[in-house]
Amino acid sequence: PCLKPLLIILIIHQDVRTPKMAAFYTYKIILILIKFQQAWTKTKPIEKNIFIVFSVLFCAGRPHAPERYIRYPDTLGWSDAQKFCRERHTDLASVRSEDEKLKVQRAGDGWIGLFRDTWRWSDQSDTPFRHWAANEPGPLESRKCVYVQPTDHGWATSYCDIKRPFICREGTST
Numbered sequence: 001p002c003l004k005p006l007l008i009i010l011i012i013h014q015d016v017r018t019p020k021m022a023a024f025y026t027y028k029i030i031l032i033l034i035k036f037q038q039a040w041t042k043t044k045p046i047e048k049n050i051f052i053v054f055s056v057l058f059c060a061g062r063p064h065a066p067e068r069y070i071r072y073p074d075t076l077g078w079s080d081a082q083k084f085c086r087e088r089h090t091d092l093a094s095v096r097s098e099d100e101k102l103k104v105q106r107a108g109d110g111w112i113g114l115f116r117d118t119w120r121w122s123d124q125s126d127t128p129f130r131h132w133a134a135n136e137p138g139p140l141e142s143r144k145c146v147y148v149q150p151t152d153h154g155w156a157t158s159y160c161d162i163k164r165p166f167i168c169r170e171g172t173s174t
Contacts, residue, residue: 067100068170069093069107078145078158081111081166082122089168094121101131109150110165116144116157123169131155 076084078092085092092113095101104112113122114130116137133154137143143157147164158164 067103069104070168070170071107071110071165072168073165075163075165076111077163078111078115078160078166081164082113085166085168089170091123091169093167093169094123094125095131096125096129098129101129104148104167105153107167108165109148109153110167111145111147112155112167113169114146114155115160116146 070089072081072084082092092111093100093104093107094113095104114120115122131154133149133152133156136155137146137157143159145158145160146155147158148154148167149156
């Protein structure tokens with residue numbers, strides 16, 4: 001009886017794409033395991049608990065999907081772009097390394113998740129990595145949002161209500 005729920009967990013886990021979906025599927029997995037556990041009247045309680053712990057560890061130990069960056073050419077203000085990305089993906093793009101910077105550059109220009117509140121990422125990740133364009137960040141306090149420039153792919157500050165393309169991140173939550 002252990003193989004069926006284990007296979008279900010594997011199939012569901014490989015399908016997970018966003019943290020919201022992962023939470024939903026985790027909830028469904030728990031319900032499935034409870035139903036199986038209730039059906040195992042002949043199995044000793046200790047064996048049931050070991051299986052459930054094993055199943056949870058099995059799911060938690062699987063590698064996460066690699067992050068992808070998706071550029072939307074439709075123009076939105078920073079807050080609307082963030083809302084769009086959070087509803088359909090994970091968040092606006094956060095860049096934590098040179099490798100991620102190159103992936104975002106390949107996606108194109110547009111809003112990313114950095115904003116001025118001591119320059120932090122919209123997904124609350126904490127990283128010192130920055131790729132400012134020349135003369136950036138700008139001196140104006142009201143320019144609080146960041147976008148990737150179309151010319152040199154450097155980062156520049158902008159008024160948050162200006163409509164621009166934007167880059168969403170899809171992958172693991174930080």
